[in-house]
Amino acid sequence: MSKTVLLVYAHPEPTSLTRLFVAATEQTLTQQGHTLLQSDLYSMGWKAVFDEQDFPHRVNPERFAYVQESGHAYATDQQTEDVTAEQHKLLAADAVILQFPLWWFGMPAILKGWIDRVYAYGFAYGYKGEGNRYRYGDGILKGKRALLSVMVGGPETDYSPRGINGPLEELLFPITHGALFFPGMDVLRTHAVYGAGNLSKETVDRELTAWRHRLEQLFDESPIPFRRQNSGQYQQNMLAEHIAEGKTGLTIHIDD
Amino acid sequence: MSKTVLLVYAHPEPTSLTRLFVAATEQTLTQQGHTLLQSDLYSMGWKAVFDEQDFPHRVNPERFAYVQESGHAYATDQQTEDVTAEQHKLLAADAVILQFPLWWFGMPAILKGWIDRVYAYGFAYGYKGEGNRYRYGDGILKGKRALLSVMVGGPETDYSPRGINGPLEELLFPITHGALFFPGMDVLRTHAVYGAGNLSKETVDRELTAWRHRLEQLFDESPIPFRRQNSGQYQQNMLAEHIAEGKTGLTIHIDD
DSSP states (O other): OOOEEEEEEOOSOTTSHHHHHHHHHHHHHHHTTOEEEEEEHHHHTOOOOOSGGGOSSOSOSSSOOHHHHHHHHHHTTOSOHHHHHHHHHHHHOSEEEEEEEOBTTBOOHHHHHHHHHHSOBTTTBSGGGOTTSSOSSOSTTTTOEEEEEEEOSSOGGGGSTTBTTOOHHHHTHHHIIIIIITTTOEEOOOEEESSGGGOOHHHHHHHHHHHHHHHHTTTTSOOOOBOOGGGTTEETTEEOTTSSTTOOSGGGGBOO | OOOEEEEEEOOSOTTSHHHHHHHHHHHHHHHTTOEEEEEEHHHHTOOOOOSGGGOSSOSOSSSOOHHHHHHHHHHTTOSOHHHHHHHHHHHHOSEEEEEEEOBTTBOOHHHHHHHHHHSOBTTTBSGGGOTTSSOSSOSTTTTOEEEEEEEOSSOGGGGSTTBTTOOHHHHTHHHIIIIIITTTOEEOOOEEESSGGGOOHHHHHHHHHHHHHHHHTTTTSOOOOBOOGGGTTEETTEEOTTSSTTOOSGGGGBOO
16 A cells, blocks of 8 residues: 655765665655655755754743743744644654664764754644653654664674674664654664675675665564553553563663 | 863753753862863854765765765864864863753754764774774773763653663763763763753752762762773673673673
């Protein structure tokens, strides 16, 4: 069945590995009959910095408070056009793919600034004016899928379970769990390409093929089984004692 | 003894909690006789987005590759002035404090863009042209201290060891371990203020007092005991089998 996919990406060089992956994404999804929405952050000149210019019609002109202005601008339809456009794309999408190089173990600033600005109060948090009631599995983006496609400079070993950088999926937890699952999306396991700066033509082709196969399963794959806040597994926003008993840390929020 | 401290901060509103903390930092350190260097990213209009404009004198004008251009610009002293100025501040500092609101479990984009752009190849990574030889405890910033001072919107429970967001120190591992310890700095445990958007005047005063006391120990506190890459505890960039035996994840890189 034909779906709509939003592809957000962050690399200015058309011949970069990230952009080869973007081209493969476009081609594969279009061939499957899906509709593609794109946010090419560099070519859009996306404004990364979240500041007073985001709120031309302030509820409090005296003192600038982000959450207050964000909630007011969202509720009164006075957000900037670029932000509104991205929110509409998110709402129209059945799946969202973020494609980017891993910089200092996180998103490039331009992509972080897309999250910072588009994720308004009332939209991605404070949904329905009910504080934290809808989050982690519930929220405005519930029912959609999300997937990170990450180009990693270092070798896979360094990101392995005992690798010196830390396991990739844990380093990305603030994004997968904190930014994608938070407003309700089902998050697939991250698709990583390692040694990204220095791949042979053959390896690039093989990696692109693996990515195309992965994409073909976009709507069939099982997501990371993050525990839903409203599933009964949390008590006062802490994991109930009898679940993952005695354990702590990021991974207890995955139901293995 | 008098030291030099670099304070990098990211909030545009002078009356915000972040900026009250900045003022307290200034006052406390100055009273102690330290010299303060400051990077007020919003007022500087810091360019967050790392792009071709960072490299006016390209080694390869045909194809834009970040690592290549970064290494070339750094080695040939052709970086942009804003980046060079921040690198000089880092080199002059005995301690670096990053003060910011936690947005979507990470740094505001403007601060991430400070890392992305200032952390050049040859400087923060690829030190001495030797790939990954100097990192995690060794590197150009070795001997300096680093400290995150973070204003967190949510309650402390949500960031506790079994809290639904994940433990704060694990969410910040990509910054503490990945961005600060990586080029050699000794990282102190994060100083967090929770419920930051909604504190009474009394609580703010109490939190500022706690922060001042913390700052007085800046050069005396024991840092987080992250394991040094070149300490013999790693083999092929994985933690040696006999250390934290059978365990995986971010926290095995801390020597408890």
